Amino acid sequence: MQSLRSFLTLIVVLLILLFPFSIGAEDALIKTNYLNVRSGPEESHSTIDQVHKGEIYPILEKQNKWVKIKLEKKIGWVSLDYIDVQNQPEAGNQLKIVYDQVHLREGPSTDHSITSFAKKGEVFKIISYNNGWYEVKSEQTRGYIHERIALEEKRSSCTDVKNKTIVIDAGHGGRDVGAIGITGVQEKHLTHKTAELLKDKLILLGANVTLTRPNDEFISLASRTSVANISNADAFLSLHYNSVSDLPRVSGIQSYYFLNNSKELAQTLQSSLINISEANDRGVHKEDFFVMRQNRNEAVLLELGFISNKESEQLLATQAYQEKLVAGIINGLNNYFCN
Ligand SMILES: [Zn+2]
The missing domain is CATH 2.30.30.40 (SH3 Domains)
Incomplete structure (x- = not known):
């Protein structure tokens, strides 16, 4: 019995040594979108990565107006001007x-x-x-x-998706199959899958959700937009998947807005989608798409991946990756409504 107790004590001591829990350590909360991470503590050092608003990284070191942060796979420096320093939480709290x-x-x-x-x-x-x-x-x-x-x-002034009205527009449908993947996946089925999953999660979080296309049927662009206008949506999200058959290696996520009132929503969703999916960041673009031009409310169009890329096509069809995309959209919406 005595030896068992000594043994257990030894294990505990070993665990503490192996996994030091840093009390009083600090984190960097990033305050701006697209903040450059540099190889050294000065503007003159090269950019090795970018971090985004709302992300949090452990601080390893401080030097003048710069802090060294630990990213998932890299270590680099960011300017103290664009971060909030906060204490890391302590065990027992x-x-x-x-x-x-x-x-x-x-x-x-x-x-x-x-x-x-x-x-x-x-x-x-x-x-x-x-x-x-x-x-x-x-x-x-x-x-x-x-x-x-x-x-x-x-964040006391923060509201989230609860009680917000979100219109989800699953791109294409019916005779309009949309893009066709390298092994035949049809865009209309994939957008519908994402829309259904997103709807379920948003409803659990207390949002009011309307689908422009609940079934596999052809719906005109005008009807899609009027659903958003009639319901006075807080956000209209048109979901799509991309295809460029001539360039089968192209992959990644891109977001579109047309009216300036929707730019921030597009940026927030793009940043959050990239963060969670680790997909290639193809950026945020202004584009004159009908569903956004005719929308009275904040409206964006998300191109969530390329089904012309064989690897992407397989990944996009998995439940796990669909869950990631949906989590990315929900985090983005929460961040957006929090500002
Ligand atoms: Zn499409």
Whole structure:
């Protein structure tokens, strides 16, 4: 019995040594979109990456007006002018969930599977914290939760998708199949799949959701737009997948807006989609598409991937990747309505 206790103590000590939990360490909360990460603590150093508004990275070092941050795979410097420095949370503290149906995961990344859902108002004890992920437990369950969900609690003026009216427009339908993938996937089926999944998640979060095309049928562009105008939508999202058969290697996500009132929505969604999917960032563009021009409300068109690229076509059809895209859109909407 005595030896068992010594053994367990040794294990605990080893675990503490192996996974040092940094108390009093600091994080950088990025305050601007597209902030350059440089190889050294001065403007003259080359740009090695970009970070985006709302993202959080551990601070490794400070020098004059610069901080060294740890990205997922790189280390680099950002200017102190464009970040907020905040203390990393400490173990033993409590975390209150501010959204309904928050995912608890098996490990500290979105690659880990979802083990349970936390309800709004539920309180967890923080076991550890690492790279933006809390390890938490309650009497019923335990798992990992991303910091962004807890940070929202501090933003008092913040509203999220709850009670917002979102119109989701699944591109194409019926005789208009849209783009055709390299192995024959039809764009109209994929956009419908994403729209349904997005609708379900948004409804769980308390949003009012209308689909312009609930079934596989042909709907004119004018009817799609009038659905948004009649329902006085807070956001109109037209979902599409791309194809360029001459360039089978092209991949990535791009977002479009036409009226200036929709630019920020497009930027926020693009940034959040890239963040979560790690897809190639093809940027935000102004384009005169009918569904956006004729829309009285904030309206964007999202090209969520290339079905002309064989790898992308396979990936896009998976449930796991669809979930990522939907999570990217929802995070983006939350960020957008929070500003
Ligand atoms: Zn399309």
